Amino acid sequence: xxxxxxxxNRLVWFMPTVLGLLAVVFVLARIVxxxxxxxxxxxxxTTEQVQEARERLAxxxxxxxxxxxxxxxxxQGDLGTSFYTQQPIVDDLVERLPATLELTIIGVxxxxxxxxxxxxxxxxxxxxxLDHLLRLASxxxxxVAPFWIAMQLQLLFSMRLxxxxxxxxxxxxxxxxxxxxxxxxxxxxxxxxxxxxxxxHIVLPTLTLALPGAAVIMRFTRTSVIEAVASPSxxxxxxxxxxxxxxxxxxxxxxxxxxTVTQLGLVFGISLTGAVVIEAVFEWPGLGTYAVRSILxxxxxxxxxxxxxxxILFALSNLLVDLLQMAVDPRGAP
Amino acid sequence: xxxxxREILKFGLLGLVLLAGNSDDASAQSRTRFVFxxxxxxxxxxxxxxxxxxxxxVRFNLYDGLLRFVDNPPKLIPWLAESYTxxxxxxxxxxRLRADATFHDGTPVTSADVAYSIERIxxxxxxxxxxxxxxxxxxxxxxxxPHTVVFNLATPSAIFLTTVPNILVVNSALVRSxxxxxxxxxxxxxxxxxxxxxxxxxxxxxxxxxxxxxxxxHFAGWAGQPIDQIEFRTVQETNTRVLGLMxxxxxxxxxxxxxxxxxxxxxxxxxxxxxxxxxxxLLALNNSKPLMNDVHFRRALAYxxxxxxxxxNIMKDSVTRNPGPNPVTIWGTPPGLKGYSFDLAKAREELxxxxxxxxxxxxxxxxxxxxxEQAAVLFQSSLRQIGxxxxxDVTPWAVVASRFAKAETxxxxxxxxxxxxxxDPNNWVGEGFGTRYHGTRTMSYYSNxxxxxxxxxxLLTSDQERRRELYEKMSQIVSDDAAGxxxxxxxxxxxxxxxxxxxxxxPGTNGNDIRWATMTR
Numbered sequence: 001x002x003x004x005x006x007x008x009n010r011l012v013w014f015m016p017t018v019l020g021l022l023a024v025v026f027v028l029a030r031i032v033x034x035x036x037x038x039x040x041x042x043x044x045x046t047t048e049q050v051q052e053a054r055e056r057l058a059x060x061x062x063x064x065x066x067x068x069x070x071x072x073x074x075x076q077g078d079l080g081t082s083f084y085t086q087q088p089i090v091d092d093l094v095e096r097l098p099a100t101l102e103l104t105i106i107g108v109x110x111x112x113x114x115x116x117x118x119x120x121x122x123x124x125x126x127x128x129x130l131d132h133l134l135r136l137a138s139x140x141x142x143x144v145a146p147f148w149i150a151m152q153l154q155l156l157f158s159m160r161l162x163x164x165x166x167x168x169x170x171x172x173x174x175x176x177x178x179x180x181x182x183x184x185x186x187x188x189x190x191x192x193x194x195x196x197x198x199x200x201h202i203v204l205p206t207l208t209l210a211l212p213g214a215a216v217i218m219r220f221t222r223t224s225v226i227e228a229v230a231s232p233s234x235x236x237x238x239x240x241x242x243x244x245x246x247x248x249x250x251x252x253x254x255x256x257x258x259x260t261v262t263q264l265g266l267v268f269g270i271s272l273t274g275a276v277v278i279e280a281v282f283e284w285p286g287l288g289t290y291a292v293r294s295i296l297x298x299x300x301x302x303x304x305x306x307x308x309x310x311x312i313l314f315a316l317s318n319l320l321v322d323l324l325q326m327a328v329d330p331r332g333a334p
Numbered sequence: 335x336x337x338x339x340r341e342i343l344k345f346g347l348l349g350l351v352l353l354a355g356n357s358d359d360a361s362a363q364s365r366t367r368f369v370f371x372x373x374x375x376x377x378x379x380x381x382x383x384x385x386x387x388x389x390x391x392v393r394f395n396l397y398d399g400l401l402r403f404v405d406n407p408p409k410l411i412p413w414l415a416e417s418y419t420x421x422x423x424x425x426x427x428x429x430r431l432r433a434d435a436t437f438h439d440g441t442p443v444t445s446a447d448v449a450y451s452i453e454r455i456x457x458x459x460x461x462x463x464x465x466x467x468x469x470x471x472x473x474x475x476x477x478x479x480p481h482t483v484v485f486n487l488a489t490p491s492a493i494f495l496t497t498v499p500n501i502l503v504v505n506s507a508l509v510r511s512x513x514x515x516x517x518x519x520x521x522x523x524x525x526x527x528x529x530x531x532x533x534x535x536x537x538x539x540x541x542x543x544x545x546x547x548x549x550x551x552h553f554a555g556w557a558g559q560p561i562d563q564i565e566f567r568t569v570q571e572t573n574t575r576v577l578g579l580m581x582x583x584x585x586x587x588x589x590x591x592x593x594x595x596x597x598x599x600x601x602x603x604x605x606x607x608x609x610x611x612x613x614x615x616l617l618a619l620n621n622s623k624p625l626m627n628d629v630h631f632r633r634a635l636a637y638x639x640x641x642x643x644x645x646x647n648i649m650k651d652s653v654t655r656n657p658g659p660n661p662v663t664i665w666g667t668p669p670g671l672k673g674y675s676f677d678l679a680k681a682r683e684e685l686x687x688x689x690x691x692x693x694x695x696x697x698x699x700x701x702x703x704x705x706x707e708q709a710a711v712l713f714q715s716s717l718r719q720i721g722x723x724x725x726x727d728v729t730p731w732a733v734v735a736s737r738f739a740k741a742e743t744x745x746x747x748x749x750x751x752x753x754x755x756x757x758d759p760n761n762w763v764g765e766g767f768g769t770r771y772h773g774t775r776t777m778s779y780y781s782n783x784x785x786x787x788x789x790x791x792x793l794l795t796s797d798q799e800r801r802r803e804l805y806e807k808m809s810q811i812v813s814d815d816a817a818g819x820x821x822x823x824x825x826x827x828x829x830x831x832x833x834x835x836x837x838x839x840x841p842g843t844n845g846n847d848i849r850w851a852t853m854t855r
Contacts (some may be wrong), residue, residue: 035743038736047773049459050739081627085377085540086524096541151573166583167566167574173537173545283569285541292570293375296702297733 003326006134010319018311022074026067029300035059036300070304079308081303086094089305092290097309098180099169100279100286104271106183107206111213111267116212116260119221120253126226131215135222138215148272150208150281151224157204164203171197205282209274213267220263224256231255257328265321269314346795361747364560366853368834371578377540379526379619381502385461387753388588391846393567396548397529400429400483401495403842406609407663408497408757410496414443414530414553416502421851424490424796427498431481435553437505438527438534445477450506452485454518462500464774465756469494492801494762496756503526519552532849533564540560543567552849555635558836559852568831585853588844591704592652595827600834605832610654611754612661614762614822615705617697617713618748621817622741622779625695632816635747636674637681638710638716639804639819648708649822656823657718659752659763663823663841666805667758672821673813688847691717698737698745701730709749709821741772750777751824754841758782759805764789767812780817 021086037054054060057071073080079089122134158166165171170182171299175194177185186195228234237247251255279288289307294302347537372390394402400415412418412620435443455463456472469487476484505528512522519528531552533546545565547594550556558642569575569587574593578584580601588596595819598604617639618738625631645653657673660666685692695717699710714724727745729737734750737743752762765775768789774777785808792804812818828845831853838850 035736035739038734038739047739084375086380086520086538092540095539096423099541154574154577159581162581166578166581167569167571169542173539173542205360281566281574283574284570284803285539289541291568293377296730296732298730299734 003323006322006326007319010322011316014315016313018308019071020316021311022071022304022308023067025304026062026070029303030063030066036083036298039298049146065190073151074308079305082294082302083299084297085300089301092302093287093305093309096286096290098177099284100272100275100288102181103202103205103209103279103284104182104268106202107209107271107275108213108268110206110210111217111271112260112264113213114210115140116221117216118250119218119260120225120256122218123222123225123229123247123256124252126222131222134218138218141211141215142219144212145277146208146212147277147281149154149211150204150278153204153208154281165201167281169198169201169285170194171201205278205284208278208281209271212274215272216267217260217263220262221256224259225252228252228255258325261324261328262321265324272310272313341741345780351723359702361612366559366855367563367565367850368561368585368851369565369567369583371575371584371587372566373568373570373572373575373587375568375570376538376566377725379527379535379538379544381504381525381529382451382458382462383460383524384779385500385755387844390844391564391848392544393502394531394843394847395533395564395849396527396535396610397504397706398435398536399499399502399533399684400431400676401498402847403499403757403840404838404847405840408612408840408842410499410757414448418495420495420796424453424492424794425487427485427487427494429483429485431483432553433481435530436551437508437530438549441505441507442480443503443530444480445483445505446480447506448483448501449475449477450509451503452501454504454509455501455774457518462497462755465493465500479668481695490796492760492793492821493756493760494794496758502757503530505530527680527748532847536563541568547758554849556849560737561851561853564848579829579831582752582831586837586845587829590827590829592650592827595652595829596650598829601631601643601834604829605834607826607830607837607839607845609826609828609839610663610825611824611844612757613754614656614659614661614752615653615709615824616659616750616752616777617709617819617821618744618750618777619816619818620741620744620746620748620768620779621781624751625688625693626746627705628688628690629662629815630684630737631690633674634681634688634720634722635717636816636819637677637684637810638720638722639674639713639821640716641674641821642675642676644709644712648705648712651726652827653825654824656820657813658820659766659818660805660809661672661762664757664759664762665802666763667809671809674816676716678716678720685720685722692722694725695746697726697747697749698734699726699749699852700734701728705771706749710747713747713749737771743745744777745817748777752777757842759809760789763805763808763812764792767808767817778817780812780815782811784816785811 036057037050038061040057058066082089082092093098118134122131125131129153154166157164157223174182178188179185182198186198234247234251237251276288276291279291291306341490344662376389378384379392379395384392387717389580398414401410402413404411411829414431416428416432418429420427431445452475453472456466469491472487474486500600509519509523512519514521525538532549532552534549536545536547537545543566548562575587579587579598580603582603595606599606603608618624619632635811641655641789645655654662656662656666658671697710697713710726714726717724734748755761765771767778767780769781769786788804788808792801795801826839834851834853836851837845838847
């Protein structure tokens with residue numbers, strides 16, 4: 001299967017996946033015992049105003065009819081208006097998405113940068129004290145709740161050492177953005193103070209996000225390295241007398257990379273959802289904090305908008321992983 | 335040219351030093367900057383739709399009303415208006431505006447702006463609109479000259495004046511120019527401001543908060559060393575608010591529990607201000623439901639709550655017992671009103687007089703508010719001792735508010751606060767239990783013709799002594815009928831940086847009116 005047909009195949013499956021996702025979220029949102037009309041007009045509105053809003057929002061119609069109407073709007077790029085922000089959901093998402101993407105992408109990169117080398121070291125020194133220590137640490141970081149890690153990092157680096165900020169994305173309000181990624185925008189503008197400020201703010205959230213991801217990647221890389229080391233091809237290269245460094249860099253890593261790429265994709269998806277908790281702790285102004293607020297205020301449209309957005313990102317990340325896998329190892333092309 | 339490892343290490347170390355260094359140079363050079371960690375999100379800046387206490391900072395710093403509440407007990411002082419008169423029939427309120435007041439863009443404030451503002455409130459129908467929808471007909475407000483505005487009420491209203499601070503004045507010319515599809519500029523004003531307030535909006539990011547620069551030309555002038563720049567940042571995570579205050583990142587915060595306040599008292603960077611407020615915590619009863627409509631059953635419930643235990647053990651004696659519907663700090667409660675005490679023997683006696691078959695009742699606690707949840711658990715436990723089983727349903731405020739909208743959906747019991755929207759007993763006993771407020775601001779669906787008659791008179795008469803008498807009678811009726819279970823009046827705790835002074839607390843503004851405060855650099 002070539003790249004084009006693989007992408008087409010994924011896109012064909014993409015639509016029913018999103019449709020199913022929307023259907024589930026739509027039904028769940030409507031099960032919550034809250035009247036969207038009351039939320040739309042405010043708690044002080046008169047009964048007549050609530051009824052008027054109910055008709056305007058079509059929430060007095062049967063559920064299937066409401067869903068079809070919602071799908072029609074989504075198809076036109078209209079995710080509705082937030083009851084709380086009074087803004088189009090699309091605008092809200094566009095405003096907050098870069099913050100989440102910046103955190104997640106840097107987090108996943110950091111997870112890879114930490115996890116892959118440690119996995120290689122662990123795999124190559126199998127059953128040594130270092131291997132045991134790294135495995136123990138990985139279990140710890142996979143098992144411990146991210147918010148606990150976040151709070152410990154805050155207590156250590158912000159409260160005790162005073163090295164890094166406690167929360168937020170930048171010291172003051174963000175300057176006008178180009179990409180929405182504050183670190184990149186500050187670099188583009190040649191604004192060193194804001195670049196450093198953005199960098200200092202992103203360290204702890206990124207670390208919180210990266211540590212569990214790094215632990216997962218480390219374990220998978222370790223397993224892949226052990227398998228690669230035991231493979232006939234590596235045994236052959238060793239028998240041929242190639243230096244260990246060359247074998248590791250040229251053959252072992254290459255063999256191990258396939259599963260690592262897959263894990264990076266999964267970690268990206270998990271990190272997107274994990275960002276909800278991390279953003280809340282660090283007051284990171286992204287999709288996560290928006291999702292929490294929307295759920296707390298029963299802002300149906302916003303909850304569905306976030307779900308749709310995260311779902312699309314997840315699907316795209318899977319597609320990207322497939323493409324990367326094809327590049328790394330064309331034999332395993334789907 | 336190849337870069338040596340030594341050079342890479344050197345640049346790396348330099349980077350780390352810069353990273354760990356203090357990057358607050360910019361703010362240090364600027365003048366005083368007050369940063370408040372706000373528990374509620376500032377998702378909109380529209381002063382005519384944002385009405386909850388959690389976002390009060392927008393209303394009191396970016397905008398002004400004709401009158402304003404200050405201090406505790408609250409005093410109503412002239413603000414954009416320099417004087418006012420009330421007609422003999424109590425239906426016409428004439429305000430004379432200050433001549434020197436200007437909007438942030440320099441435009442003078444005129445009566446047309448006030449008229450536009452009330453029309454906008456009525457048209458949007460949100461926030462403070464429920465005070466005026468039955469009282470002021472659209473188009474009825476007159477502007478005989480640029481500095482005189484006349485409100486013609488449909489009926490006399492004794493509470494109108496106390497609600498006037500909620501009519502925040504917007505720059506009509508500016509907002510009109512931003513109107514889109516007849517939205518009264520709602521889309522624009524949600525993200526911008528058009529006020530006269532003590533601070534001019536500097537930056538706004540819905541996901542982060544907002545920042546304001548002192549409006550030097552504010553009509554009220556400035557005394558002492560006011561704060562130059564204010565920032566209200568949304569910090570929803572309680573722990574982050576606490577740590578940020580201790581660390582000095584924030585100069586003030588809200589939404590903290592008493593335990594956290596006690597923890598903050600230990601911090602050398604934090605001072606805790608406190609004052610008796612006007613916010614009654616009650617178990618709101620839905621009087622319209624079967625069984626709940628039996629006075630003996632309600633009295634049984636009222637005798638089954640452990641008031642002292644709750645205040646002592648859960649609230650750590652940080653609040654005052656409030657026996658009636660009105661806060662103990664305002665007039666309108668009969669002298670000597672004792673309310674109910676925890677007495678299970680009396681509860682059983684009352685229960686024995688209930689004619690209807692007993693059923694399970696539902697307690698709807700507020701998610702995220704530990705006092706509400708703990709009150710629900712405590713009540714459930716003592717109710718079991720008198721043979722009443724209760725289910726606890728914990729839901730966010732949005733769900734609770736939605737349920738309050740209809741008698742059929744409001745839970746049997748809801749542990750909730752009644753805040754200060756205007757300073758008059760009508761805010762509590764009147765709106766809480768008058769039939770005229772069913773479906774809007776009631777929390778009880780209580781209906782009593784005698785009560786309603788007293789309420790009608792209290793809303794019409796301007797005789798203060800008569801009003802006092804009427805509201806005292808209403809409070810007594812509500813207490814006798816156990817139409818609600820009243821527990822405590824909230825004590826306000828304001829944790830602030832030790833650098834801050836001059837915070838002027840008032841129950842209506844909750845200390846958010848920053849113009850009076852100063853701070854060291």
